[in-house]
Amino acid sequence: MTLFDTPYTVQVALDVPLDRCFDYIAPAPLPIGQRVVVPFGPRQLCGVVMGAGSLEPPAKLRPIQTVLDDLPPLPTAWLDLVKFASDYYLYPLGATLFTALPTRLRQPKAWQAKTDPIYRLTEAGKLSAHCSTRAPRQQALLDVLRQQPLSLSHAKQHYPTAAKLLEKWRGQGWVSVEDTATGEIPPLALGPQPPLTTAQTEVVQALQQTATGFSVTLLHGITGSGKTEVYLRRIAEVLAQGKQVLVLVPEISLTPQLEARFRHRFPHTPMVSLHSQLAEGERAQAWVAAWQQQAQLVIGTRLAVFTPLPALGLIVIDEEHDSSFKQQEGLRYSARDLAVWRARQTQIPIVLGSATPSLETLANVQSGRYRYLALNQRASGAPLPTVQLVDVRQQPLDAGLSPPALAAINHRLQQHELSLVYVNRRGYAPALACGECGWLAACPCCSARLVWHKPQQRLRCHHCGHQQRIPPACPSCGNVDLRPLGQGTQRLEEVLQQHFPSARIARIDRDTMQRKSGWDELLGKIARHELDILVGTQMLAKGHDFPALSLVVVLNADGALYSASYRASETLFAELTQVAGRAGRANKRGEVLIQTQLPQDRLYQALVKHDFQGYTQHLLQERQQLGWPPYCYQALLRAEAPQLATALAFLEQIYQDWHTQGEAYLFPPQPAAMTRLANRERAHLLWQAEHRNQLRTVMQALRPHLAQYARAYGQGLRWSLEIDPWEA
């Protein structure tokens, strides 16, 4: 191939940590967004065409190897979102783009869509298809087929082993099969809807007023107030217009429950869920389906914000305050903030829902940028639970449980009601100590203690994953009588079983919920009233609706009040409001007992009075007085190295060169709160400014020099820049 034959050059974005695109020779003019395979050094990489290259190509340019025509070029609106994210978070464009693409589409080969045959009921089938009365779910699938043809993937959502069943029916001549989807979206059908309460009706009507154009609405509904029903009503209206809806939820654990509810309401609407636990192929399939408008409804965790949705008509963010919307590595983006940008760009409404809105969002309401709608009553008519504080300074505790807490659990057992014991610590005990010499089992790689996991007979670090066997004697003094300190979920489960031998207890934490089926099994048991006591961590605090749950006991929550993080009280207050809100959602009055050594603390007093407004106002005033977010803008430069001194020296040099530059205030380098993590020692630099532009100006100026600064400190030094850090 000579240059003369190939006059076109293109700029290609690659998944490399460099701040630039690369020029390649193209066989023909290529559209922006086209995926291509290019040589990069000795490797072959997938790249995306971002524009035309230089007019006169230097001779050393290499040609594009393959143009991937498996899919159309990536849409412009999607590329705009990626460009914005790259520009705002000051992260390389190529790396941002490849974070936003599903893994399968990042590979230097064509993507092969899984065939998804369409099954259609034949005339014979319409007349004679039937199934056993003892197979109601098969019958349900047949009923859906009577109304419309179904794709295999869609059929599987109704009946998990649909493939086998449909083939059987095909053998009987009841159904016929076609190869691919026609792309037609079936008309909107609605499952049964509960009647709205007066308050819900008002909110739905208010939302209809902002149905067109860009608007951000905070829907602040107390726990159990029926926010989801409000979303469903709004979503139905948008779907009826043939538009797409994006719903973001914080936890993977919440998606199956919510998905089932959406499926029930919109039985014919093609819907996909996107979260990190999906297999790569499934994720790419769902992503492409959303892009090709074969899926109308997308439910997903933070990464779903990067789904291309050409007909997007509404975005809903449930539990908008949740920290899991913030990505904590690589491209450190906030899915909530990107979603708001996306809504503005697309000129559509976005609804942020929460029982405990974040202070950022509340500040945006106060400044008039966001609209505020409230649901102040529970949809079931049940009152909010009574919240009582148990002062544990004066109580004898049994493995952390006070006599009033045990009595309350016993009472619920007698009433055959469900109790939840909430302790945000998994494992058996958060520390193992020697009473003779004071030794504590510590992680060799982190500044953290090791947690005793009793069933596994291991000590584990919850930060780096290090694990080891339990020392038979104190490594410091030789004493064999090592003692566990504090309570984790495993220990509470054990102690509660001793107290209540006949109680059926389930432990819910990251260890017991590792398998995908864990949640389904648990939810089934709760629904069938096969459990009496749940012992769980914050996994249980979010969004779940357990009608039989009438008592919540909170243990060991005080720690956050001593935390150095300015966000700790906001987070704790939200967490406890949420967990308390699990109690008494149906017709039973809920009861919440919070064990504390600080019953006079303002946070606990506000919880007793359900005074969300008062407490958040107090926190906002505090933040304003101290000039903390949301009343300032921050950027954080993190550095880590095998030795703290290296990280600090790197940051100190930047501090010396930059603390007099621009209008943002730069604090001197600080070791991180948890200095050592996985054998690396960490420190950071914090910039703070009153206006976003002041911060942006200085960070944009600094960003291109960072790699140069780092070079002097060798391979061991790593750095990352975070805009709007969650914690500083």
Place this chain on the structure above:
Amino acid sequence: MPALRYTPAGIPLVECVLLHESVQSEAGFSRQVNCQIDMIAAGDIAEKLVRCAVPVACTVHGFLAAKNRRNPRLVLHVQHIELDTTN
């Protein structure tokens, strides 16, 4: 007899009280001595100890250590025990 408990690493441990009675001489006088001390046994000795019916007469060798960092009270840690099975 108090129940056996296990350390996190699975070593059996038992805590009990050792009673002592004897006659000793002091300043040329013979006198009666009665005392008791907390006793702790670990490992094989602990298992041997819980198997016998208490109270049991025994001869104990061991060392003394403080109860814990905050409590200087002495505890006898058993290194060797001989159970007196004559009665």
